[in-house]
Amino acid sequence: MAVxxxxxxxxxxxxxxxxxxxxxxxxxxxxYQLNEHLWDWILYGLLGMDPASRTTETIHFFAYDTVKITLxxxxxxxxxxxxxxxxxxxxxxxxLGGKREGAGNxxxxxxxxxTPFCSCSAVxxxxxxxxxxxxxxxxxxxxxxxxxxxxxxxxMLLTLFGWKVTAVYVVTGLxxxxxxxxxxxxxxxxxxxxxxxxxxxxxxxxxxxxxxxSFDDRVHMSAEExxxxxxxxxPYLLVGIGLGAVIHGWxxxxxxxxxxxxxxxxxxxxxxSIGIPxxxxxxxxMPMVQALYEKGLPMGxxxxxxxxxxxxxxxxxxxxxxxxxxxxxxAYIGVVATGIVIVGYLFNALLT
Amino acid sequence: MDVKILGSGCANCNNLEKATREAVDALGLEATFDHVTxxxxxxxxxxxxxxxxxxxxxxxxxxxxxxxxxxxALLRDRG
Numbered sequence: 001m002a003v004x005x006x007x008x009x010x011x012x013x014x015x016x017x018x019x020x021x022x023x024x025x026x027x028x029x030x031x032y033q034l035n036e037h038l039w040d041w042i043l044y045g046l047l048g049m050d051p052a053s054r055t056t057e058t059i060h061f062f063a064y065d066t067v068k069i070t071l072x073x074x075x076x077x078x079x080x081x082x083x084x085x086x087x088x089x090x091x092x093x094x095x096l097g098g099k100r101e102g103a104g105n106x107x108x109x110x111x112x113x114x115t116p117f118c119s120c121s122a123v124x125x126x127x128x129x130x131x132x133x134x135x136x137x138x139x140x141x142x143x144x145x146x147x148x149x150x151x152x153x154x155x156m157l158l159t160l161f162g163w164k165v166t167a168v169y170v171v172t173g174l175x176x177x178x179x180x181x182x183x184x185x186x187x188x189x190x191x192x193x194x195x196x197x198x199x200x201x202x203x204x205x206x207x208x209x210x211x212x213x214s215f216d217d218r219v220h221m222s223a224e225e226x227x228x229x230x231x232x233x234x235p236y237l238l239v240g241i242g243l244g245a246v247i248h249g250w251x252x253x254x255x256x257x258x259x260x261x262x263x264x265x266x267x268x269x270x271x272x273s274i275g276i277p278x279x280x281x282x283x284x285x286m287p288m289v290q291a292l293y294e295k296g297l298p299m300g301x302x303x304x305x306x307x308x309x310x311x312x313x314x315x316x317x318x319x320x321x322x323x324x325x326x327x328x329x330x331a332y333i334g335v336v337a338t339g340i341v342i343v344g345y346l347f348n349a350l351l352t
Numbered sequence: 353m354d355v356k357i358l359g360s361g362c363a364n365c366n367n368l369e370k371a372t373r374e375a376v377d378a379l380g381l382e383a384t385f386d387h388v389t390x391x392x393x394x395x396x397x398x399x400x401x402x403x404x405x406x407x408x409x410x411x412x413x414x415x416x417x418x419x420x421x422x423x424x425a426l427l428r429d430r431g
Contacts, residue, residue, distance in 0.1 A: 088401075088415070089400040089401050089415075090398075090400065093400065116401075116415075117401070118401075120362060120402075121400060121401045121402055121415075123360070123391040123395075124391055124394045124395045124399055124400050124401070124402060125400040125401070127391060127392060127394075127395030127396075128395045128398065128399070128400040129400075131395060131396075196392050197392070199392075200392050200395050200396050201396060202395075202396060202397075202398050203396055203397065203398070221416065322391055323391070
């Protein structure tokens with residue numbers, strides 16, 4: 001919020017605004033291009049460090065990735081927040097209101113990706129959806145897809161691994177959300193939802209936060225979101241990049257292939273059981289994924305690991321416990337985790 | 353004037369309350385403040401993205417923390 005007040009106002013004219021935004025884009029591009037050369041020059045030239053030594057490699061990875069990931073985050077969060085400002089949870093609910101299970105699960109999962117939504121609002125959203133007559137299984141498809149198909153993960157996978165891996169991630173993530181929501185709906189889970197949810201009636205009409213925003217508002221909201229997310233996740237980011245750097249520099253190349261390579265049938269299971277309790281951000285996970293991939297871990301295992309970190313987190317489960325009884329919460333975790341494990345094995349089999 | 357802040361005690365909810373109190377003071381208005389944290393009650397207002405601001409039983413803002421200026425404008429509309 002404080003940031004918002006310090007932001008310069010965008011120029012009044014349409015031309016001025018595009019100039020300002022293009023200027024920012026050019027600065028971004030320049031920094032992104034310079035990043036590697038800059039650290040080469042500082043570490044090898046200025047400090048005279050040996051490029052072949054493990055310590056130098058670790059430091060280089062850390063410094064280079066910190067700048068690169070921060071730049072990517074700024075771009076991704078800004079662009080996604082701007083685009084999503086045309087959607088809102090209210091609109092999503094209105095769209096889902098008349099949907100039945102089945103088709104509804106498809107639509108809900110898709111909307112989960114494009115709706116501006118934070119897991120921290122999972123409880124009021126769950127109640128709001130159910131009170132508006134959205135079936136529980138459909139609501140769950142939305143709640144699963146939203147963190148699972150993560151926009152930051154999409155942007156980073158695209159830059160680090162290309163569009164094929166990214167497409168696999170998006171399609172399988174959606175598939176898990178659709179199928180998991182559908183299965184949970186079929187289980188007749190109404191009895192496992194806290195009764196007060198069904199007693200909630202909506203009063204008044206909901207306002208649409210996306211309505212009536214100007215272009216400037218949307219740009220400011222996006223800039224503010226960049227600042228607020230970076231402020232929140234930087235510790236996870238630095239720890240993640242640090243671990244990635246250590247793996248990159250110090251773990252022998254055949255270490256993981258020996259213990260968790262394509263030949264190890266338990267690899268995906270182990271990755272998912274580590275990933276579920278681990279609480280991090282997609283951006284914090286990516287440097288580790290990148291470093292582990294270099295060391296020969298198969299992509300399916302890594303995708304499963306990443307999905308389990310972003311889709312299932314302890315804080316969100318604690319929040320959801322307020323509306324879901326333990327049985328449904330356990331079923332939720334079980335079904336989603338099973339889906340992730342299947343995806344992991346499937347892609348290890350297909351991609352190797 | 354009756355002001356309600358809807359939100360489960362997150363940092364943004366406190367920021368919203370601060371911005372609203374500033375705006376109320378700056379305009380010299382009299383207002384009672386209420387902090388609603390009960391998820392069922394928040395949802396019953398139709399709010400699905402916290403924090404949200406309710407002025408005299410009407411949701412005027414949800415899902416973001418406005419500047420004190422924005423809140424002032426909202427308060428003036430209902431003054």
